[in-house]
Amino acid sequence: MKLGIISDSHGDTINLEKAVKAMGHIDILIHAGDTYNDAMYLKEKFDLEVVGVKGNTDLFSNGVSETTFKLRGKKILLTHGHKYGIKYSLDKLYYKSLELNADIVIFGHSHIPCYLEENGVIFINPGSVSRPRGGSGPSYAIMEIKADGVEVKIQELV
Secondary structure (H helix, E strand, C coil): CEEEEECCCCCCHHHHHHHHHHHCCCCEEEECCCCHHHHHHHHHHHCCCEEECCCCCCCCCCCCCEEEEEECCEEEEEECCHHHCCCCCCHHHHHHHHHHCCCEEECCCCCCCEEEEECCEEEEECCCCCCCCCCCCCEEEEEEEECCEEEEEEEECC
């Protein structure tokens, strides 16, 4: 199963469309907030299954702040991350993953791509497709859930 992951698009539909096209065939698109309406735009534009959450700039959005779901036996926590202080540490998010027994945590907010595994929990921040920080370019992530594990690649838009 192949998932496309984006975050922090902030209304930049040009880069959003570029990212989705660059992903190739995906089974599900994940949007980790800022801007939730962008996730709904992509759902309509590309007729994709989309799971999204709202972020700190989505004050009037109908989206949820976080959600959990299972794919191929992996429990995934999707949140924007701002309520967990992720710009300073992933500790609160890590403890939340333990509380929920999540295998994978997808988040955004910092606009800086991140992929790491901590005590069996995979953390993925695809960076920002519109306003990258930390010296990175606009980026997204691809995650494949296979029978023998999970493979993650963070890609910069070209």
